[in-house]
Amino acid sequence: MHIIQQLSVLILSIILFTDFTVINADNYVEEDVDEIAKDNMTEECIGQKEFCNLSREDYIAMLNDYIYPHTYEWVLIGTHTLVFITGLVGNALVCVAVYRNHSMRTVTNYFIVNLAAADFMVILFCLPATVLWDVTETWFLGDVLCKMLLYFQSVSVTVSVLTLTFISVDRWYAICFPLKFKSTTGRAKTAILIIWALALTFNAPELVVLTTEKSVPLRFELEYLVQCLATWSSNSDLVWHIIKVIFIYTLPLLLMTVAYHQIVKVLWRSEKIPGQAETIKLAPAEQTQLRSRRKAAKMLVAVVIMFAVCYFPVHLLSVLRYTLDMEQTDVITCLALISHVMCYANSAINPLIYNFMSGKFRREFRRAFCCSTASDLENFTTLSRITTSKKRPCDLMTFETRAQGRNVCSTTFIHSSYKDRYILT
Incomplete structure (x- = not known):
């Protein structure tokens, strides 16, 4: 009897020990699972925590909804589309007009064709990419096009301002000092080559420092919210923008203002063609020539004014963003988008100025749409x-x-x- 009781106690002890071991093992397994889950959650949850429980499909759907254009962005897209069509057609017509009419192959018109060619290419290659970037806040075109398109856009702006500067200097010499300098189409072609060489060289740093970077960390490897940015420091970026504002905007505008002020004084305060004696009375044909020069001067002044107005906001925002350390609010974003539209609008508006202010271009534009019979x-x-x-x-x-x-x-x-x-x- 005593032996039976001892065996019963031994069996009960073994059962209790076994149950205790199983319970502890289960607890250890649960704790390990929790730790592994926490580790996985830490590895996958990148960014804001409220999106950590989303699946990959839901996460992509959320990003697509975020980058989808809002109402005001559709207005932006429509405006850029109008600028795109107007700019391509208008600048192409400028080149066709000068090509078809030999009498329009003057020194000034060679420069105007160079300006139109630069505007045409920047609208064709850079405008669509910029609109896609502004609306989606994502650069989808890769690292190579990040360098090439933004570099070419800067080159085009430089070509535009240098061309306008060369036109003002050429007209200043031709009208104010007609006997000291002979302007020829050969010199104009040489000047155009110099303009492109200077523009390509001046903007070369952007070709080196521009690259694509993710501005916001994402949970998965997705090509969303990628930006095309310069890799140098903020101070270097500020210095570069200041250099561009001074040499590609302020100084050329000052030079053009002085040149056209002198041209206006000569053409409007005198009733003679520069280079002729004061005692010579103008013949009807020479009076017509004087009126023609005045019309040309008005047209060129209008082109310069539009350039100054359209590029002022983007240069101002570029400097203020660094000097005042402005936050990216909705107002700043809206102003930045408007400034981008104005830059591209400047490339499209020049042919409209030629059409309204130059009878030669107006007639050639009409001939381009309906052939002479x-x-x-x-x-x-x-x-x-x-x-x-x-x-x-x-x-x-x-x-x-x-x-x-x-x-x-x-x-x-x-x-x-x-x-x-x-x-x-």
Whole structure:
């Protein structure tokens, strides 16, 4: 009996020990699972904690909803689309107009074509990428295009301001000192090459420092919220923007202001063509030439004013963002988007200025849309040049048409209502 009791106690002890061991093992397993879950949660949960429980699909859907355009952004897209179409068509027409009409191949118009070519390329290549970037807050085009497109955009702006500066200097010499400097198309072509060389060299640092970086940490490897940024320090970035504001905006505008002020004084405070004696009374043709030069000066001044107005906000924001350490509020974001629109609008508005203020460009724009017919030629007259009495051979004349089976050559002047449009400025 005593032996049976001892065996019963021994069996009960073994059972209790076994249960205790199993319970402790289960507790250890649960604790290990909790620790592993915590470790996994720590590794996967990057960014804000309220998004840690989202699956990959839900997380991507949330990001897509975030970058989807809002109402005001659709207005921005529509505005850029209008600028895109207007800029491409207008700048292409400027190049076509000068190419088709030999009488328009003047020194000033060569510079205008260079300006139009730069504007055309920046609108075609840079505007769509910038709109996508502004709306989605993401640079989707990779590291290479980050360097190339932003670099080319800066080059185009530099080409524009240098071209306007060269035009003002050329007109200043031609009008204020006509006997000291002879402006030729060959020198204009050389100046254009110099302009592009300077622009490519000046903006070379951006080609080195620009790269893509993720501005916000994401849970998964996703190409969202990637930015195209410069890798140098904030101080270096500030210095670079100040240099651009001084040399690519302020100093050229001061030079152009002085040049056009002198040009206006000469053309409007005198009733003679520069270079002629005071006692010579202007003939009707010379009066027409003076009016033509005044029109050209007004057009160029309007182009410079529009450049100054359109690029002022973006330069101002660039400097204030670094000097005042402004936070990225909704107001600042809106102002930045508007400043971007104005920069691209400047590239599209120049052809409109030419159309409204230059009869030559206006007529060539119309010719680009509707080809001249035989009925149009009835309005043309074969007037000889008013600046010379020598006859010119057929191959040197501007217009050459066929009528009634014969070659009919006319001079650079057509119907009397258009004659003042073809005086070279």
